[in-house]
Amino acid sequence: MVKIDKKPEPIVLANNKNHWTTLLMGHIARGEVVPSSLSSNYNQTEVKSILKEESRGKCMYCESNVSHVAYEHIEHIKPKAKDKYPDLTFEWNNLGLACPKCNINKSDNYDDNLPFINPYSEDPELSLFSLGPWIYPMPGNDRGFITEQTIQLNRVDLIEKRLERINEIRRLIELYVRQKNDLLKNILKDEIIKEVQPNKPYSMCTKQLLSLLQI
Numbered sequence: 148m149v150k151i152d153k154k155p156e157p158i159v160l161a162n163n164k165n166h167w168t169t170l171l172m173g174h175i176a177r178g179e180v181v182p183s184s185l186s187s188n189y190n191q192t193e194v195k196s197i198l199k200e201e202s203r204g205k206c207m208y209c210e211s212n213v214s215h216v217a218y219e220h221i222e223h224i225k226p227k228a229k230d231k232y233p234d235l236t237f238e239w240n241n242l243g244l245a246c247p248k249c250n251i252n253k254s255d256n257y258d259d260n261l262p263f264i265n266p267y268s269e270d271p272e273l274s275l276f277s278l279g280p281w282i283y284p285m286p287g288n289d290r291g292f293i294t295e296q297t298i299q300l301n302r303v304d305l306i307e308k309r310l311e312r313i314n315e316i317r318r319l320i321e322l323y324v325r326q327k328n329d330l331l332k333n334i335l336k337d338e339i340i341k342e343v344q345p346n347k348p349y350s351m352c353t354k355q356l357l358s359l360l361q362i
């Protein structure tokens with residue numbers, strides 16, 4: 148998980164969220180079923196496209212490239228369930244992009260006293276750290292712990308994909324270190340640095356490899 152900067156609110160939300168929220172809360176107050184044509188109004192092409200852009204096409208929690216994994220989900224940071232935070236269903240700052248697995252694992256779980264690490268509002272690396280392909284909570288960090296456990300940030304498929312990525316970059320570093328030609332060496336170095344930036348998958352785990360560049 149890495150820090151994400153929120154982009155300005157999409158026009159479709161800015162123009163409609165108050166009206167949609169009033170309608171939705173009205174249905175809930177009257178004990179009626181909320182029509183899905185209303186409750187899913189956050190799922191607009193414009194909204195998804197800006198979420199994708201700000202998260203660099205990656206899941207906000209596990210850093211998997213969502214379009215490579217499956218259909219991306221629009222994630223409600225505070226759950227939109229009617230007994231949780233339905234009033235935040237269309238709230239821009241409550242929306243993110245998640246892969247289906249992280250989204251399903253998180254589900255409607257949320258504790259106001261121990262909220263999950265939110266990469267939009269804080270630096271996740273103050274609460275979580277990586278060691279090889281693993282992501283651990285900082286010692287004594289309850290929010291990091293509950294995030295890693297609930298979203299299952301060390302599930303088998305993620306460990307495999309992070310290892311694959313680490314090995315790809317490790318191979319590049321091997322080539323770099325053995326390269327004698329300065330020009331080729333610099334090209335390799337640039338490539339390695341590019342591969343561990345936050346726009347690439349699993350960058351929290353891969354950037355630690357930079358220490359192997361021997362420069």
Ligand SMILES: [Zn+2]
Pocket residue numbers: 206207208209210211245246247248249250
């Ligand atoms: Zn994910």
